[in-house]
Amino acid sequence: MYLSTTAVLPRLRFHKMDYSSVDTIRHLLARSHSRTCDYTLAGMIMWAHYFNYEYTIVGNTLFVKGVEENDRSTPAFSIPIGEMPLSESVALLKEYCRDENIPLVFSAVPEDRVEELRQLGDCHVEELTDWADYLYNARDLATLPGNRYSKKRNHVNRFTSDHPGTTLVDLTPEMVPQIKDFINSLPPDREHVTAQIERNEVIRLLDHWDSVHMDGAVLVTPDHGIVAFAIGEVIADTLYVHIEKMLHDINGAGETINKEFAAMMLERYGVTFINREEDAGDEGLRRAKESYHPLMMLRKYNVAFTD
Template sequence: MNMWKKLEIESKEVIDAYTKHRFHICDFVFSNLFLWSRGETIEYQEIENVLCLRGYYNDQIYYFMPIPKEETEENIAAMKRRIESILEEKAPICYIPEYWWERLKEEYILEEARDSFDYVYQVEDLAFLKGRRFAKKKNHISKFKRNYPDFSFEEMTQENLEEVKKFQSQWCFCRECEKEEVLRNENIGIVSLLDHFEALELKGSVLKVNGEIVGFSLGEALDEEYVLIHVEKAIADYPGSYQILNSLFLQQHFLEYRYVNREDDFGDEGLREAKESYHPVFLLKKYNLISKR
């Protein structure tokens, strides 16, 4: 019998064989899975050329959509067997992208999961903030530059990774991450990403004022068109820090790409408002699979 295995950095090759270059939603990108793997105890299993993933949140189990390695008739039949096995457990099946909604909706009842929709923007829009609709964002950046004329923007390397980890620890202490499960789990995952920065082929940038880190960002290219931003942390006491970090990070690493996925809003109204204020070009819908028809 195929046993469930804990998702570790060594699992990358196995997971990538099913997911790499196939999905634009954040949930099936290995680095994102790895980020949440420790906090939410993400596990995986391979059965009949189908990858199954599951995790635990608030002590409740949830499953990701089972993923067939190739879309053969045999593999899709195996995928549906796994779906029905999970439904027998009465556990939720989450993160079903629109592509698979189209292929499953005749046999299964699926519901939109609005809180999980990913926000997608034009890279050029966020990098350069051209036009009146971005005037407030540009004003924040101008204010940051006036207030902190000695700021620097550096590429993340092995040389400054320890400094970034210290900043993340301080950021979490100030935000009292230990009191909130999502922030606590995210912090564990961010440190894991930094520990395996090169193995995960991530890009990173560091924002400094007076030689001290006030923000950093982590992301990666998904394919020839899409970029995914995993982490963006800054000290809000430096007005404009988030806006300039967002803009310069794309300028430094990803100008040749078309779209940037800035992930979901977790159903947080403040975060939703912030993401909508950057004028996404579209949202990547996701669905939960509820039952068989």
């Protein structure tokens, strides 16, 4: 049971977040009511080093300290998750920031949480325009219905025709070495600074595959072996697709892993929505995500307290 911290504010002491933190933070992250990817286990743990994530737990509430999405030189916090009322958890963070002589900034705040923060003091709100998540209807991605998905279906049908005997299998611990070899065989993306960072973090996630308890699917052809794989995390009614890699020179591999992974997760968990995360300002990625007709964009904001 949560006990009020109003009378005496405890000193927050943050600790480095890494894969040893998984079991400690998982149950609290599951209490987030947001559908944005930032409050998922992979959203935290995969990017803990890049965003300098640290954490502490007070009053059965998870506090996460990192940096702003758009400015890694500025400390920022995630919205606390757990039993403590937001007014009290923000008061704790205000006290911590006063002691550290830093501003209190919340980064990647879901749109539906901004007003709660506004009620707790004067603040400046700024939309993070490149970091909105794409949210889709799960059944649409699993079945590609109607005229608007005809091109996607054509790519899937072409892939199926070109590669008879293709199978979709679960990503098991035994498959991890093969998946790591597949990742290392992909050509490097020299245009995007974070591409190599992401590749390294995917490898690190696979190194801890037994402990993260996520779902993965691998597309295997008789002629080329592994041609694509996807990794996701289901929370409540939403599948978060954290990783999707494919051989781009195999026509339809990307469309097929997208469709088949959605179908697998729909059948397994009955999910309603699929979050395919943000485009980070990449125009090519933006066009690709828009081509699947998102239901909505889950917008995010920086909220900086000025009082």
